[in-house]
Amino acid sequence: MSYMKKSPWIMHYDASSCNGCDIEVLACLTPLYDVERFGIINTGNPKHTDIFVVTGGINEQNRAVVKNIYDQIPEPKVVVAVGICATSGGVFRECYNIMGGIDKIIPVDVYVPGCAARPESIIDGIVTALGVLEKKRQLMKEPAGKTDVTGGEKK
């Protein structure tokens, strides 16, 4: 029995988003959507985090910050990219200072499209992330080298 899926703690970071997606992430915490009923808590601390929720396309200024936060999160961890900016850079893709997507800096597990992503799809993305989280936990327990990262048996 694993409790990973029952108590996912989230950390939300705004990597140069227009603030639209951030408002939608916070909307998930309001009484209307109340994600705490799934045990989801928005912690402000990477060391207490299971799911790293990033919005925005990452610019020159915060690429190091995103990397740093990601490195500080204890295993197992998953990354959810919320909004089309976080997925690919969106309308800001061509900007001179935009990296164009979270996956340019850190590995992303779940992409949530939308501009802005609706609270329903954000919650859906988090629930999908729970499955990935559980898989990573099982992989963590197995002896190294038995399975590769994608979960298939090594030849």
Add this chain to the structure above:
Amino acid sequence: MISILNAVLFIILAPLIGGLIAGIDRKITARMQGRMGPPLLQPFYDVAKLFEKENVVVTPSQNYYVLSYIVFIAVSGALFFSGGDLLLVIFAFTLAHIFLVLGAYSTNSPYSFIGAERELIQIIAYEPMIILSAVGMYMVTKSFFVSDIMNSPIPVIVYLPGIFIGFLMVLTIKLRKSPFDLSTSHHAHQEIVKGVTTEFSGSGLGKIEIAHWYENVFLLGFIYLFFAFNPVIALAAIIVTYLIEIFIDNTFSRVKWQYTIKSAWIVAGTLGIVNLAVLYYLSGVMG
């Protein structure tokens, strides 16, 4: 006089009761905010999950500090429930928190550093009132031993109303509830990341959480002492007190540390000392 059985029962049952209280707390808090709230057993899921996570440490010594913290909290609670000396209980309890503070200092992070300093300020704020409570109980029942206070037929609360109100005031600090949740909050968000617990993760954080449950059960047991002459009234008092604490938690915003220390000391200095002075005077009159 000292009951080993009670001590063992406390060590086994307190985390279960404490976790359940935390679950009820979160449920009621959510309802007060117009939300559904997490399942009742959510605190247990959280701690179970923390033990499944990786324990990232800055320095190995922080693990030993956390271990000392939980051990001393459990020991002080066990001493209390086995009927031991109240003064010893209080100082073992304080020592436990010093270990938490040292653990936070050892990580060298600016956030846990501020959290640790605020934790020390909280200890300074609540300590006089807790000691006054013990002194008041001694003046009424003529014993510092919890077992004697428990079995005394005297309704302690009638003699110590001021001390009781003062104790409720510092209880808010101890339960890490708003407006006095300076060093770390049991709510998710807070202004100095997470205060003393910032640098703890995985099983380390899980142990701190369990220690907090032990602590809460011990503090509610302390309320029992005021009403020990009648167990039914005592249980009702504990429940009402905790509900009031939840209400206060959801009504007030966090205050500055200066205000915390001032208000705690003013309450201890007026209600506590006046209460003791009246008792002293009465005992002189009645011989």
